[in-house]
Amino acid sequence: MNSEEPISKPDLYVIARVIKILKERKKLNRTTLATSTGLSYDRLVKYLAWMSEKRLVQFDSDDNVFLTELGADTYDELVKWILQYVGKVRFPKLT
Amino acid sequence: MKKSWLLFTLLLAVAILVSLIFSFHSVSAFADLNSSNESAVVISKATYVSLRAQIYISPFPNSTLTLLFPDGSQKTVTTYYNFEVFLPNTAEPIRYLPTGPQNIYISNEHPIDAQVIPNITNDTISNLNGSFSKVSVYWFEIQGNGSVSISVFGVGI
Amino acid sequence: MEQQLSSKMEELLRALDQVKKYREIAASMIDIAIILSATTVAVLVLVISGNLWTIFNGVTTIPENHLPLSALVGNGSILVIIAGITGAILRVTLRVNAVKVGQWKSILNEGAPGAIKLLAELKWETIFKDIRSAKLGLSLYGFLKTFLIWVFGNVILFLYWDALVKGNIIHLSVNPIAIMIASLLLALALSNRDLRKRYEQVGHLDSLLWELRWFDSEFRRADFKT
Numbered sequence: 001m002n003s004e005e006p007i008s009k010p011d012l013y014v015i016a017r018v019i020k021i022l023k024e025r026k027k028l029n030r031t032t033l034a035t036s037t038g039l040s041y042d043r044l045v046k047y048l049a050w051m052s053e054k055r056l057v058q059f060d061s062d063d064n065v066f067l068t069e070l071g072a073d074t075y076d077e078l079v080k081w082i083l084q085y086v087g088k089v090r091f092p093k094l095t
Numbered sequence: 096m097k098k099s100w101l102l103f104t105l106l107l108a109v110a111i112l113v114s115l116i117f118s119f120h121s122v123s124a125f126a127d128l129n130s131s132n133e134s135a136v137v138i139s140k141a142t143y144v145s146l147r148a149q150i151y152i153s154p155f156p157n158s159t160l161t162l163l164f165p166d167g168s169q170k171t172v173t174t175y176y177n178f179e180v181f182l183p184n185t186a187e188p189i190r191y192l193p194t195g196p197q198n199i200y201i202s203n204e205h206p207i208d209a210q211v212i213p214n215i216t217n218d219t220i221s222n223l224n225g226s227f228s229k230v231s232v233y234w235f236e237i238q239g240n241g242s243v244s245i246s247v248f249g250v251g252i
Numbered sequence: 253m254e255q256q257l258s259s260k261m262e263e264l265l266r267a268l269d270q271v272k273k274y275r276e277i278a279a280s281m282i283d284i285a286i287i288l289s290a291t292t293v294a295v296l297v298l299v300i301s302g303n304l305w306t307i308f309n310g311v312t313t314i315p316e317n318h319l320p321l322s323a324l325v326g327n328g329s330i331l332v333i334i335a336g337i338t339g340a341i342l343r344v345t346l347r348v349n350a351v352k353v354g355q356w357k358s359i360l361n362e363g364a365p366g367a368i369k370l371l372a373e374l375k376w377e378t379i380f381k382d383i384r385s386a387k388l389g390l391s392l393y394g395f396l397k398t399f400l401i402w403v404f405g406n407v408i409l410f411l412y413w414d415a416l417v418k419g420n421i422i423h424l425s426v427n428p429i430a431i432m433i434a435s436l437l438l439a440l441a442l443s444n445r446d447l448r449k450r451y452e453q454v455g456h457l458d459s460l461l462w463e464l465r466w467f468d469s470e471f472r473r474a475d476f477k478t
């Protein structure tokens with residue numbers, strides 16, 4: 001199986017972690033990114049292929065990964081979207 | 096599942112023991128005697144009951160109380176005196192409705208009784224000396240000035 | 253915004269941890285029933301044995317009106333009851349304290365990704381079932397505490413009244429109805445605050461159940477689009 005073949009059902013958690021690390025560190029090579037996110041190299045490569053196809057990340061000439069504007073906006077939108085629902089839940093004081 | 100069985104067994108034991116508790120009965124009686132007439136201390140029970148009675152006799156200051164028993168014996172009490180009487184179960188295993196002497200009410204719900212009957216007459220005495228259906232009676236006469244207190248405990252099993 | 257999300261998720265997860273503890277109270281009910289039944293059996297055996305001894309062996313009296321057997325049975329029964337109730341409360345406390353909570357903290361520290369992961373892992377049907385069990389557990393626990401105080405009151409009043417009669421201090425036969433009523437009034441007075449607290453807790457759990465059902469249904473239907 002080609003390790004660069006994109007995944008069919010991405011885990012939102014993994015995508016969010018990758019985007020968060022790239023937001024913080026701006027640009028990373030694949031190996032460092034795999035270490036920072038706690039993913040295996042092969043798995044990270046698959047996710048990067050998927051994310052690249054969706055234009056959430058791009059690669060520079062040195063094959064470093066960086067976040068696109070769409071990637072950064074998507075992350076913020078995701079947080080906002082979840083908060084739209086979680087934020088509405090009122091939690092009673094349980095003692 | 097094991098816990099359920101354990102709980103069931105314990106609850107069954109509780110039910111059995113509670114029904115046993117209801118087999119116990121207690122009754123008490125108290126009287127101050129202050130006349131020259133005789134009174135009678137009467138303790139009665141259904142024959143299927145085992146009973147213990149505690150009798151406390153306390154003469155008033157500078158007085159005496161005389162106890163006269165049916166067998167002819169007597170005892171003069173000048174100071175605090177107490178004694179116990181045990182009446183055993185003398186019945187067959189099956190229960191039945193007992194009937195006691197006049198004015199003494201014994202039933203399956205109330206199978207023991209204790210009374211101090213004041214101003215007894217010869218009729219009362221002959222009644223107490225009679226024979227009764229499935230009831231045991233212990234009694235004695237008492238004369239003088241003082242107080243009598245009776246505590247009776249019985250079990251019908 | 254990410255901080256807000258983490259904060260809200262922490263609230264949710266703390267509430268769910270509390271539900272787990274309440275649910276453990278419900279699960280402890282059978283243990284409590286076993287301990288209390290065993291205590292009841294022990295007390296009844298003690299009382300019946302004492303009564304049988306009194307009837308068949310007589311009552312030993314030392315200086316006037318003192319009945320050591322009654323005192324032995326009475327005090328022994330009270331000790332057994334105290335031990336039983338203490339054992340039951342300890343059992344519940346140990347089980348509730350053994351519930352693992354806060355295991356989500358390290359994941360939530362990751363921020364939004366952690367929140368996403370935790371949300372994805374929540375098993376909603378189990379949560380709703382736990383909340384229903386918790387409500388039942390809290391209600392039962394409240395009633396049980398009141399019932400125990402009532403039983404304890406009955407036993408104390410009965411034993412002391414009985415001892416006073418046997419000791420010839422009072423001359424009124426033990427009246428079980430009067431004892432039960434007096435104990436009930438005492439139990440209601442003593443457990444009033446606790447019963448109100450349980451009522452409020454059950455109400456809060458109801459609110460939480462409604463809120464989470466709404467959240468689950470809305471979140472499932474929602475469609476994230478960039």
